[in-house]
Amino acid sequence: MIKKYWIEDLAxxxxxxxxxxxxxxxxxxxxxxxxxxxxxxxxxxxGVITGKPPFLAEISGEQAVRVTGTVTPSKQQPxxxxxxxxxxxxxxxVLQELPFELNQAEISAGLEHVLDHRVxxxxxxxxxxxxxxxxxxxxxxxxxxDKEKFTEIHTPKIVATGTEGGSELFEIKYFDQxxxxxxxxxxxxxxxxxxxxQRVYEVGPxxxxxxxxxxxxxxxxxxxxLEMGFISGLEDILKLEExxxxxxxxxxxEYHSQDLALFDATLPEVKTIPRLTIKEIGxxxxxxxxxxxxxxxxxxxxxxxxxxxxxxxxxxxxxxxxHYGKDARPMYTQPSAHDSDVTESFDMIFRGLKMNSxxxxxxxxxxxxxxxxEKGLDPAEFASYxxxxxxxxPPHGGYAIGVxxxxxxxxxxxxxxxxxLFPRDxxxxxx
RNA sequence: GGAGCUGUAGUGUAGAGGCCUAACAUGCCUGCCUGUCACGCAGGAGACCGAGGGUUCGAAUCCCUUCAGCUCCGCCA
Numbered sequence: 001m002i003k004k005y006w007i008e009d010l011a012x013x014x015x016x017x018x019x020x021x022x023x024x025x026x027x028x029x030x031x032x033x034x035x036x037x038x039x040x041x042x043x044x045x046x047g048v049i050t051g052k053p054p055f056l057a058e059i060s061g062e063q064a065v066r067v068t069g070t071v072t073p074s075k076q077q078p079x080x081x082x083x084x085x086x087x088x089x090x091x092x093x094v095l096q097e098l099p100f101e102l103n104q105a106e107i108s109a110g111l112e113h114v115l116d117h118r119v120x121x122x123x124x125x126x127x128x129x130x131x132x133x134x135x136x137x138x139x140x141x142x143x144x145x146d147k148e149k150f151t152e153i154h155t156p157k158i159v160a161t162g163t164e165g166g167s168e169l170f171e172i173k174y175f176d177q178x179x180x181x182x183x184x185x186x187x188x189x190x191x192x193x194x195x196x197x198q199r200v201y202e203v204g205p206x207x208x209x210x211x212x213x214x215x216x217x218x219x220x221x222x223x224x225x226l227e228m229g230f231i232s233g234l235e236d237i238l239k240l241e242e243x244x245x246x247x248x249x250x251x252x253x254e255y256h257s258q259d260l261a262l263f264d265a266t267l268p269e270v271k272t273i274p275r276l277t278i279k280e281i282g283x284x285x286x287x288x289x290x291x292x293x294x295x296x297x298x299x300x301x302x303x304x305x306x307x308x309x310x311x312x313x314x315x316x317x318x319x320x321x322x323h324y325g326k327d328a329r330p331m332y333t334q335p336s337a338h339d340s341d342v343t344e345s346f347d348m349i350f351r352g353l354k355m356n357s358x359x360x361x362x363x364x365x366x367x368x369x370x371x372x373x374e375k376g377l378d379p380a381e382f383a384s385y386x387x388x389x390x391x392x393x394p395p396h397g398g399y400a401i402g403v404x405x406x407x408x409x410x411x412x413x414x415x416x417x418x419x420x421l422f423p424r425d426x427x428x429x430x431x
Numbered sequence: 432g433g434a435g436c437u438g439u440a441g442u443g444u445a446g447a448g449g450c451c452u453a454a455c456a457u458g459c460c461u462g463c464c465u466g467u468c469a470c471g472c473a474g475g476a477g478a479c480c481g482a483g484g485g486u487u488c489g490a491a492u493c494c495c496u497u498c499a500g501c502u503c504c505g506c507c508a
Binding site: 026028029030031032033034035037046048050051061076077096097098099100101103104105107108109110111112113168183184206208210211212213214215216217218221223299300301347353354355356357400401402403404405406416427 | 432441442443444457458459463464465466467468469470471499500501502503504505506507508
């Protein structure tokens, strides 16, 4: 029995006859000698075919193949070895011309075309790396929070009402009732905190029916959500996020440096992240960029500008913008004790783009009911959410990160859709 | 929802009233080549220039309609 190897491990098999499975990345025929590049998910190896064996006529790029041969040393090859090919079995043939070239350093095709043929674009090592890195971020997120005694939960994505009344919801048919796709696990994760799980997180999809059509919006995105009970204030949440980011970037550096190397990207250094209140940001923007804030909220241009400023003046890629205005935040956000105009809320801005919002939440029943009324909503509709607030709800808070945005800012990609396996946007529903 | 821009072989681009029987690169097909590594060389196929209408002696090129896409804004992660 011939032993099967992952390509990245082939150096250990020098001198042995091995079997490798993968896809043909490139075929170079030079008369009675041919070179092939075989890729699997771990790497690429060169195969050498001497003479003109019968299988040579059958092979071409992107076929799924099983290659048998002997591993020999080769100084010029990245792995230090190559395979003297004896046999190639085509497991999955290619039946038509490829929609774009997969063996160049970059896929040179428009994003729309790439996404129309998503499965094939994922065959490209660089595209695949985007998702290996995304997987690494999520794994690090889980590891860090597990260590901090959080419990991973899964909340319903089919819900009866919206959470904040703000962003638009997809309506769906639920037997004979009307239902919606959840735009956030917000209520459920708070309920879980009050339930005694105390610290919870969730990795899952959220849905936004906003008809926006930009390079940073999706209709379905993966939200990294967490909520923590018994906090003394907003600062506890900020500290948690700071440590979490440090953990995630250290993890990427350790386990994904090869994936990262394919991109024009440098991992950020997470020192103490500057905290600036919206009011402070307002005066900086006015002084530095002649752009005063009209309300206690940031538009995307302000986010870009203040992010530039913080990078230049404080040397940080990150910023916590804190204490947003009451009108700019949902009803479950804790109002500030020292200033009734603002809330104990924050956004984390990374390289000019908002990554997440978070806050200390209201935990007092009366305040919450009152806030609901102030936003023009009916407390009766929130009965199932409100129940736990009458049975020992601790002070708590949390945040939610859009993982796609984090990925594009780490990798210096220009469109969030590049960071989704099968994106759903304003117009795209397939593949 | 609003504004601006773009649609030309499989892919990426050039052409901006007559030079177009539409060019270049790459991919594809055929042949040659025993150390290539973006292999090379020779040959070949492949586009009614997004669609429909109009202006003009003449339209890929100008105008209108329509469809598709991109960017930005609003809003959000």
